[in-house]
Amino acid sequence: MTLKSNWYSQNKKNIIIAVVFLYFFYIVLGAFDSTLQSQSELYGKKYVQNQFINFLLNNKITSRLNRYTGLEVGYGYFAPNVRAKFFLDIVVDSNVISPRFNSFEGKMKYENQLGEIFSNFYDNDTTSEITILKKKVDNLKIVNIVEYALKTNKIKKFNKIQVFGYCLDNNSLKDYREGLLEKKLILKKIDLK
Amino acid sequence: MDFYNFLKLKFNLSASYLLYVRSIILIYCISLILVILGFLTKMSTIFCIFFQLLITKSYPEIQSGYDYFTTLCFFYIFIFPTNLEFSIDKKFKTKKFYIFNEKQSLAIIKTHVCIMYFFAGFDKLLGYNWRNGESMWRVLTEYNVTNLFDFKKLYRTPFFFITGWLTIIFELLYPIFINLKFTRNFWLISIIIMHALIALFLGLTTFSLIMVILNLTAYYYPFLNISNEKK
Numbered sequence: 320m321t322l323k324s325n326w327y328s329q330n331k332k333n334i335i336i337a338v339v340f341l342y343f344f345y346i347v348l349g350a351f352d353s354t355l356q357s358q359s360e361l362y363g364k365k366y367v368q369n370q371f372i373n374f375l376l377n378n379k380i381t382s383r384l385n386r387y388t389g390l391e392v393g394y395g396y397f398a399p400n401v402r403a404k405f406f407l408d409i410v411v412d413s414n415v416i417s418p419r420f421n422s423f424e425g426k427m428k429y430e431n432q433l434g435e436i437f438s439n440f441y442d443n444d445t446t447s448e449i450t451i452l453k454k455k456v457d458n459l460k461i462v463n464i465v466e467y468a469l470k471t472n473k474i475k476k477f478n479k480i481q482v483f484g485y486c487l488d489n490n491s492l493k494d495y496r497e498g499l500l501e502k503k504l505i506l507k508k509i510d511l512k
Numbered sequence: 513m514d515f516y517n518f519l520k521l522k523f524n525l526s527a528s529y530l531l532y533v534r535s536i537i538l539i540y541c542i543s544l545i546l547v548i549l550g551f552l553t554k555m556s557t558i559f560c561i562f563f564q565l566l567i568t569k570s571y572p573e574i575q576s577g578y579d580y581f582t583t584l585c586f587f588y589i590f591i592f593p594t595n596l597e598f599s600i601d602k603k604f605k606t607k608k609f610y611i612f613n614e615k616q617s618l619a620i621i622k623t624h625v626c627i628m629y630f631f632a633g634f635d636k637l638l639g640y641n642w643r644n645g646e647s648m649w650r651v652l653t654e655y656n657v658t659n660l661f662d663f664k665k666l667y668r669t670p671f672f673f674i675t676g677w678l679t680i681i682f683e684l685l686y687p688i689f690i691n692l693k694f695t696r697n698f699w700l701i702s703i704i705i706m707h708a709l710i711a712l713f714l715g716l717t718t719f720s721l722i723m724v725i726l727n728l729t730a731y732y733y734p735f736l737n738i739s740n741e742k743k
Contacts, residue, residue: 335612346624346627347627351631354631358635358639386565386583387565387583387587388587389582389584390580390584391580392577392584426715491646491649491650492644496668
């Protein structure tokens with residue numbers, strides 16, 4: 320015991336430096352990986368993740384480390400969904416309602432959530448279990464939103480509810496400079512189950 | 513979202529379970545107060561991390577980007593010597609536990625903040641939407657919550673191109689210029705202004721507040737003490 324404690328006290332500084340170095344190496348590796356992944360998602364560039372890096376970043380231990388230390392946040396991009404804007408029109412007995420929010424951040428979270436739901440709209444691969452699960456989860460999220468909208472609009476009784484999703488592909492700066500003022504609209508009726 | 517109604521409607525829960533949920537939130541709030549007061553700081557921080565993750569991961573709809581930074585801040589409060597000053601722990605002389613000393617803690621948080629900003633700028637630099645001003649155009653014209661100014665009027669000017677590049681430059685070169693004595697104050701003020709504008713125009717007040725606190729912790733207060741000692 321005495322030998323071990325002497326070794327530890329003599330090498331404490333080196334151990335701490337090694338741990339800190341590994342910690343930041345892990346952060347930088349994760350940041351590079353998430354940057355390249357986000358680039359491939361946003362701009363269609365090809366990125367095939369190395370298996371060893373995938374193991375380093377996504378094994379059970381590091382996933383828990385990410386969760387308890389907040390390292391699972393990505394550092395890249397940091398902007399709301401700026402490619403398109405999504406809306407949900409909830410028609411309750413021919414009246415159109417939408418959820419009401421007390422804060423700007425609540426509205427931002429709602430719009431980001433809608434963005435996640437609508438990004439799965441175009442995935443029609445019915446053979447994939449993940450796609451089917453994602454659509455089930457999205458459906459539950461829409462039910463959540465509808466219930467929240469009914470509550471904030473103080474509607475307790477209704478006969479019929481219909482939900483319509485809009486994808487507003489807003490004009491780019493180039494389109495606006497060329498005088499294209501009309502916005503492209505994609506309408507989809509959502510069947511609640 | 514109203515977590516209470518969601519559980520009640522979806523799972524037909526009895527009041528006792530709801531009492532459990534509300535008690536979790538109450539314990540979380542008490543832990544936060546204890547951390548702020550610096551009483552049993554390390555124990556309270558563990559409770560804060562646990563309950564914050566429990567609440568945000570159980571209901572992802574309320575989770576936002578700043579929740580990850582909050583978890584990160586709690587983690588650093590736990591491992592850094594945060595209860596040595598301005599805390600009740602100091603008055604009661606409770607047994608102090610910390611892994612890193614003050615200098616090491618400061619170095620870690622500075623390094624982490626530099627890495628954050630570098631990769632934020634690096635990711636923006638790789639994508640053409642920030643380089644050609646398209647991202648700034650969309651953010652300011654579609655997500656402008658205050659409506660103080662109609663940015664569409666500036667569509668013929670290079671405003672969006674310039675602001676996009678300024679964002680990239682300030683974030684990408686943050687690790688270099690924030691650590692140089694002559695440019696530190698200017699870079700710090702610029703980054704704080706950037707976050708203030710994000711809060712003003714995008715409504716992301718909590719996120720901006722956390723980032724400003726991180727910046728001030730890493731690059732304002734440590735140098736404030738040094739300049740006071742020199743006087």
